[in-house]
Amino acid sequence: MEEQIPPSQPPMPQTLEGQITPEMLAQMKARAxxxxxxxxxxxxxxxxxxxxxxxxxxxxxxxxEILLVILLSCGIVTGIQWSWxxxxxxxxxxxxKVR
Numbered sequence: 001m002e003e004q005i006p007p008s009q010p011p012m013p014q015t016l017e018g019q020i021t022p023e024m025l026a027q028m029k030a031r032a033x034x035x036x037x038x039x040x041x042x043x044x045x046x047x048x049x050x051x052x053x054x055x056x057x058x059x060x061x062x063x064x065e066i067l068l069v070i071l072l073s074c075g076i077v078t079g080i081q082w083s084w085x086x087x088x089x090x091x092x093x094x095x096x097k098v099r
Contacts, residue, residue, distance in 0.1 A: 020028075061069075
């Protein structure tokens with residue numbers, strides 16, 4: 001049984017009843033946390049950090065996008081002409097009468 005334990009891990013002392021005490025559990029958790037941190041640091045040091053490569057893809061406009069651009073441009077031009085008509089023709093005709 002003792003031959004199966006790797007030499008890097010010290011044997012854990014057991015209490016008289018063969019149970020693990022809360023203090024022993026806390027020590028095991030701390031040791032496991034330290035080992036996990038060491039392994040993570042070792043893995044990150046072994047892997048070279050690569051810069052992400054950004055790839056720009058050029059694509060053609062779809063029919064829906066072309067129609068949307070045409071409708072928006074026609075709407076903007078019509079809106080500007082309608083606004084100009086109101087400003088130049090209708091507003092000068094408005095009279096304010098004082099009674």
